[in-house]
Amino acid sequence: MGNYFKDLWSGISTVLIGMKVTFVHLFQPNITIQYPKVKKEMYPRTRARLVNYMPECGFCQSCARVCPIGIIEMKGVRGEPEDNMGFFKDGKPRKIHMVEFKIDFAKCLYCGLCVDACDTESLHWEAPQEATMDNREALLIDFSTYTPEEIARLYAREEEKKKAKAAATATAGTAPATPKPVAPKPPAEPPAEATPPAPPEIIPPKPEPANGESA
Ligand code: SF4
Numbered sequence: 001m002g003n004y005f006k007d008l009w010s011g012i013s014t015v016l017i018g019m020k021v022t023f024v025h026l027f028q029p030n031i032t033i034q035y036p037k038v039k040k041e042m043y044p045r046t047r048a049r050l051v052n053y054m055p056e057c058g059f060c061q062s063c064a065r066v067c068p069i070g071i072i073e074m075k076g077v078r079g080e081p082e083d084n085m086g087f088f089k090d091g092k093p094r095k096i097h098m099v100e101f102k103i104d105f106a107k108c109l110y111c112g113l114c115v116d117a118c119d120t121e122s123l124h125w126e127a128p129q130e131a132t133m134d135n136r137e138a139l140l141i142d143f144s145t146y147t148p149e150e151i152a153r154l155y156a157r158e159e160e161k162k163k164a165k166a167a168a169t170a171t172a173g174t175a176p177a178t179p180k181p182v183a184p185k186p187p188a189e190p191p192a193e194a195t196p197p198a199p200p201e202i203i204p205p206k207p208e209p210a211n212g213e214s215a
């Protein structure tokens, strides 16, 4: 009987202690949020998602070279003057069409070396609350803003340029060589004047001996 009342008191006191803790928290500010209706702001230096702001990316490839696992791939096509590609924020003209800039986030170490190597700060961290994907393929992200049609057109133009260059080189190789101008030779020295032959020696005839004289 004594144990019965002892256990009864133990149960009632435990409930009262729990209710006291609950009652005290009724008058304190909340320490939880109603996620996902309410979202907390991430810390500014959170490495949640890498983003490349393409208008400031200059195809220098520093990020790709420094990445320890080589997961940054990029392709560019040289622009032509008529493309009117605009300028970077530092005033330099854009010269390359960035037709591809891929990062495979399924392999990324989030080391941040690529961000440190990017002089233009086009590659940077963003901190969304939910940097998640529902399939692995979606983690291979291409930041290029070119449409497939634009990319096809640029590659076709590049191909045309290569063909024209190859044809020009071939034509230059088969054309007859232009004869080199030959400097005129100086006139030959006039032959030395021949010595005129000596006149024949005239020998006077011997006088005839007189009659009676021996020779
Ligand atoms: S954070 Fe590191 S691993 Fe990821 S892309 Fe940049 S350099 Fe490569």
Ligand code: SF4
Pocket: 052, 056, 057, 058, 059, 060, 061, 062, 063, 064, 117, 118, 119, 120, 121, 122, 123
């Ligand atoms: S380092 Fe920066 S500017 Fe250079 S290719 Fe990478 S993202 Fe672009």
